[in-house]
Amino acid sequence: MIAVAVLGFTLSSLNSSGSADTSQNTTTTVAGAGSTPGASAPAGHQIRPTTRLGNLSKFAVIVSDVKAKVAKNDLAGAKTRVKDLEVAWDDAEAGLKPRDPSKWHQLDGQIDDVLTALRASSPTQADCASSVATLMSTINKFDGV
DSSP, X not given: OXXXXXXXXXXXXXXXXXXXXXTSOBOOOOOOTTSOTTOOOOXXXXXXXXXTTOOOHHHHHHXXXXXXXXXXXOHHXXXXXXXXXXXXXXXXXXXXXXXXXXXXXXXXXXXXXXXXXXXXXXXXXXXXXXXXXXXXXXXXXXXXX
């Protein structure tokens, strides 16, 4: 499935002459474990990856959901939703990690920080919001937003 996603991304980033078109905004739809089938980037999220990790929009969608729940102090709901991020990230590891191990480890550590904050015996909104904001910022930076 990762090969299909990579092929789809590659094909969608080529213009009719067969050369890369970096001026065109490309939204790639990737269905994967823990994501809504057909989910694409959040509104206003233009995908122009700045790392070899590629399109991270399916993770950004989940992190946006978690961030919204944390903002509403629905930490139980955020904890439930972050499980989707954990599963999707783990499922994508074999395809992503070899592309850019350094960036993969950076995101992996930040995802662990979010999981730790939400799964604490007494999670606080401030700790959860901080770790989610850091993760979202990094995802956006790596996606070229």
